[in-house]
Amino acid sequence: MQDVILLVSTSAIFIFGYFLMNKLDVFLENNWNRQETALTYGENSLRIGFSNPFMAGGLADTFETYGKQHPDVSIHIFSGEESELCRELETHKLDIIFLPENTDISKKTHYNARMVLLRCAPVVMEYADFPIEPITQNQITQIALWRDSKKSPVIDFFIGCLNKFAVDQSQM
Structure with a gap:
């Protein structure tokens, strides 16, 4: 039973981490694009x-x-x-x-x-x-x-x- 609980909790952590990293990648990409736009077209x-x-x-x-x-x-x-x-x-x-x-x-x-x-x-x-x-x-x-x-x-x-x-x- 402990093995099943450990497997489920570890899987949940990996899945949560995967989605969190995807959100972070999107944030960083958007931030990079905003900085590049500001440098290129900044008033x-x-x-x-x-x-x-x-x-x-x-x-x-x-x-x-x-x-x-x-x-x-x-x-x-x-x-x-x-x-x-x-x-x-x-x-x-x-x-x-x-x-x-x-x-x-x-x-x-x-x-x-x-x-x-x-x-x-x-x-x-x-x-x-x-x-x-x-x-x-x-x-x-x-x-x-x-x-x-x-x-x-x-x-x-x-x-x-x-x-x-x-x-x-x-x-x-």
């Missing part, structure tokens, strides 16, 4: 992509100025290949991207563009807390690209902060 976020992650450090002062003026906006920095960054800009998953000046840009999508001079800055590896130092100390010309969007005040203020890095096209 209070500015998503910036760089083809060269060393360039992000060159904008540290700009990020600081922007953060003081817009403390409610979170800045997310991404890095990837030029084609990936352009695709993410087209699909509104990124707000602004920085590419090398000689990048071939698709003509089928209208972009706003500004040439900027940025200096490479060290990047610190997240897990090893180990800095990676750039070899060049020269300023490098980059193209800042962005699309018109409903969030333009957030983007426009950041673009305004880039004025001190702007390249005079007539001198090139």
